Amino acid sequence: MSKPIKVAVLGAGIGRSHISGYAALPDHYEVVYVCDLDPVKASAGAKLAQGARPVTAVAEVFADQSVDLVDICLPPHLHAPMTIAALDAGKHVVCEKPIAGSMADVARIAAAASRAGRQVFPVFQYRYGAGYRAAHALREKGMLGKPYVMALETHWQRGPDYYAERWRGSWKGELGGAIVSHAIHAHNLVTLLAGNIRSVAAFIDTRVNPIETEDCAAISMQTVEGALVTSSITLGAAGSKSRFRACFEHVTITSGTEPYHVGAGPWIFTATDPARQAEFDAVLATVPVVRERFAGQFADIWQRLNGEHDLYLPVFAEAEHSIELITALYDSARNARIVTLPLPTDHALANGWQQ
Ligand SMILES: NC(=O)c1ccc[n+]([C@@H]2O[C@H](COP(=O)([O-])OP(=O)(O)OC[C@H]3O[C@@H](n4cnc5c(N)ncnc54)[C@H](O)[C@@H]3O)[C@@H](O)[C@H]2O)c1
Structure with a gap:
């Protein structure tokens, strides 16, 4: 892993707090893109990152081979598809919560990470x-x-x-x-x-x-x-x-x-x-x-990407568990019953709890 790690932040809402987190670790990270559909937000985010390029299309970020890590701070429905797209482009991923809207999508993300040989870090700061x-x-x-x-x-x-x-x-x-x-x-x-x-x-x-x-x-x-x-x-x-x-x-x-x-x-x-x-x-x-907060988690991510494993860092399995738990909570509330985990992969809400 090159040092500092080159990051693209997608979404400049809470993404601005992520940018500040990276900025607190200048030896570890360089934010090179801030991408937002809204060009005013992209520019403001890039200014905060001091030297990042503001862009409005994620394709530009994914096509740049120098980007190591994509940090997804987009609305929730984009988390799973953008995570998979970033992995397919060969990037490591940091993704805001919830990582996905279903257990099935979590499994798709895990498969994409394994295919790409890249890591996905859920945000639990x-x-x-x-x-x-x-x-x-x-x-x-x-x-x-x-x-x-x-x-x-x-x-x-x-x-x-x-x-x-x-x-x-x-x-x-x-x-x-x-x-x-x-x-x-x-x-x-x-x-x-x-x-x-x-x-x-x-x-x-x-x-x-x-x-x-x-x-x-x-x-x-x-x-x-x-x-x-x-x-x-x-x-x-x-x-x-x-x-x-x-x-x-x-x-x-x-x-x-x-x-x-x-x-x-x-x-x-x-x-x-x-x-x-x-x-x-x-x-x-x-x-x-x-x-x-974010700087703490990003410092641990930097260590993980540089080969350290025994860390405090939230691991992907925690994101998997969080989505399985949400699935169980909706099942319990809708069906007025106690629900026991782990849930089977063919659970009635495995493809999503959305109504
Ligand atoms: N960890 C935390 O403490 C924390 C706090 C707040 C929000 N969040 C999470 O972060 C995510 C974003 O929340 P937010 O409050 O920043 O939302 P937001 O709506 O303020 O910001 C999202 C940004 O994404 C941009 N966007 C939307 N689609 C896009 C696309 N296809 N390409 C590029 N840009 C696009 C929007 O223009 C917007 O500026 C949510 O999942 C939310 O739950 C986490």
Whole structure:
């Protein structure tokens, strides 16, 4: 892999935050294209990237052999087709959530990556925060003990301004609602600390905005390690806050409430046995400072592309699991039943849950 890695960012909405993430790592990355159908956004993104070329057609990016990595920040319905097109053009891919709208598309992406000998990195930047990193460090040291319960809140506010963007709130454009676009991050935080989700029971509803997709959900889940997880989701809160609270055998963990960065420190770690608090505090004091959010994830991607494997980096299997989980949640809510994972490849919603 050449150094720095040459990146093309597709989509200059959240793509601008990705550009800032790459800019924080000038020895690792050079953003060479910013592509957006809207030339004004492409130019503004390219300016932010200092020296990138603004373009409006993805074909131009795919045709340039010098591009190593394509970063897809496009509306959700374009994620799977653009990921496969980029892989077919010989590029590594970073892709925003959700990576696809069906388990079948995830399998197509995996096949394309294997054909091309290239890697696909799903964006789950919430884990790149000092609070979450500290929880993970305790897990690695075996200090958490048995996971008992986790309570997740994704209580955000989204209204007419947000849904003015035509793809949002539609099955065709967004591929789903709050469980697909918003709580996907919170659910990913669970799995790294307590294992993949094994079974789900979900209620979902559209209660806030006049949209096709859901904007509220009440979900119960159990992980393969036995943790009982509740996830409360609405896009109708007064203001936006996320929260993560987990009770393990040896410690209870409470996050902050920053909606886009709930992993940020400091988190509160309270030892179940007060006599052990100093032991926890001593370990927490040694957790290395992490790069936050996108820059943190991109730093790990750079290391992975340069041959390091034992990383904190979200792997493709986590994107696969996230899409299987969403499939199970829609199955559960629509059919009023507990759904157990893994789902069969011929599951009724394997080709998509969109209505
Ligand atoms: N990880 C996070 O924290 C986070 C935050 C926000 C959004 N997202 C995700 O990022 C994705 C994009 O969301 P957004 O809010 O930036 O959307 P957006 O609509 O603001 O930006 C998308 C951009 O893509 C451009 N575009 C659309 N089709 C195109 C095409 N064929 N070729 C080139 N450009 C095209 C649009 O002109 C637009 O500027 C979504 O999947 C969303 O869920 C993730």
